[in-house]
Amino acid sequence: MIIGLTGGIATGKSTVSQILRNQGIPVVDADIISREVVMPGKEAYAKIVASFGADILCEDKTINRARLGEIIFNDSVQRNVLNDIVHPAVRKEMRLQAESYLKSGESRVVMDIPLLFESKLTHMVDRTWLVYAKPEIQLERLMLRDDFTEQQALSRIQSQMPIDEKKILADIVIENNGSLTELESKILELLYDTRNRP
Numbered sequence: 007m008i009i010g011l012t013g014g015i016a017t018g019k020s021t022v023s024q025i026l027r028n029q030g031i032p033v034v035d036a037d038i039i040s041r042e043v044v045m046p047g048k049e050a051y052a053k054i055v056a057s058f059g060a061d062i063l064c065e066d067k068t069i070n071r072a073r074l075g076e077i078i079f080n081d082s083v084q085r086n087v088l089n090d091i092v093h094p095a096v097r098k099e100m101r102l103q104a105e106s107y108l109k110s111g112e113s114r115v116v117m118d119i120p121l122l123f124e125s126k127l128t129h130m131v132d133r134t135w136l137v138y139a140k141p142e143i144q145l146e147r148l149m150l151r152d153d154f155t156e157q158q159a160l161s162r163i164q165s166q167m168p169i170d171e172k173k174i175l176a177d178i179v180i181e182n183n184g185s186l187t188e189l190e191s192k193i194l195e196l197l198y199d200t201r202n203r204p
C-alpha cells in the first residue's frame with residue numbers, strides 16, 4: 007500500500023513525514039530525491055546548466071538553489087523547463103525506493119510528493135493524504151521558516167495549485183492549523199484507524 011502524502015508549500019508535509027518515520031513507517035521524500043538527482047555529474051545537472059547557464063552555480067559548482075528558486079518561482083515558463091528536467095529522474099528514483107521497501111515486507115510506504123496533484127501523479131499511489139493549513143497560516147509559516155518577504159512567499163505559494171483545491175481532491179485531509187502536539191495526535195489516530203484500511 008502506497009500512501010501519497012501531499013500539501014502546499016510549508017503546510018507541514020515534512021513535519022508529518024517525521025512523525026510517520028518515528029512510528030516506523032518508511033517515507034520516500036521527493037524533495038530529498040530532487041536534491042540528489044541534480045548533484046554534479048548527474049544527467050539532470052548537465053541539463054540544468056545547459057538551460058539556465060553557469061550563473062546558477064555556486065563556487066563549488068553545485069546548484070545555487072536560492073538563485074534557481076528566484077528564477078523559477080517567478081516565471082512559469084522557466085519553472086516548466088526545470089520541472090521537465092528534474093521530475094522524470096525523481097519519479098524513477100521514487101518508484102525504485104518504494105518498491106524496495108514493499109519487497110522487503112513493509113505493508114505501508116509513504117511517498118511525500120509536494121506536486122502530487124499538479125503533476126497528476128496520483129496513479130503512483132493507492133491513497134492520497136493532504137496536509138492542510140489555512141492559506142494565512144501557510145503564508146506565515148513559510149515566511150518564518152525560510153525568512154522570506156511576503157512577496158517571495160506568495161510567489162512560491164502561487165506556483166502551486168491552491169491548497170483549497172487540493173483539499174477537494176484528497177482522500178484524507180490532515181488539518182494542521184493548531185499545535186504540533188495536536189498534529190501528532192491526529193497522525194497517531196489516523197494510523198490506528200487505517201491500520202488495515204488506509
Ligand SMILES: CC(C)(COP(=O)(O)OP(=O)(O)OC[C@H]1O[C@@H](n2cnc3c(N)ncnc32)[C@H](O)[C@@H]1O)[C@@H](O)C(=O)NCCC(=O)NCCS
Binds near residue numbers: 014016070085
Ligand atoms: C527551485 C529549487 C532549486 C529551490 O530549491 P529549495 O532548496 O529552495 O527548495 P526545496 O527543493 O526544498 O523545495 C521546497 C518546496 O518548494 C515547493 N516547490 C519546489 N519545486 C517546485 C516547483 N517546481 N513548483 C512548485 N512548487 C515547488 C515544494 O512545496 C517544495 O516542498 C528546487 O525546489 C527545485 O529544484 N525544484 C524543481 C523540482 C521540484 O519540482 N521539486 C519538488 C518536488 S519533486
Ligand SMILES: Nc1ncnc2c1ncn2[C@@H]1O[C@H](COP(=O)(O)OP(=O)(O)OP(=O)(O)O)[C@@H](O)[C@H]1O
Binds near residue numbers: 013014018021022
Ligand atoms: N502545527 C504546527 N505548529 C507550528 N509550526 C508548524 C506546525 N507544523 C509545521 N510547522 C512549521 O511550519 C514550517 C513548515 O513545515 P514543513 O517544513 O513541515 O512544511 P512542508 O510542507 O514540508 O514544506 P515544503 O513544501 O517547503 O517542503 C516548518 O518551520 C515547521 O516547523
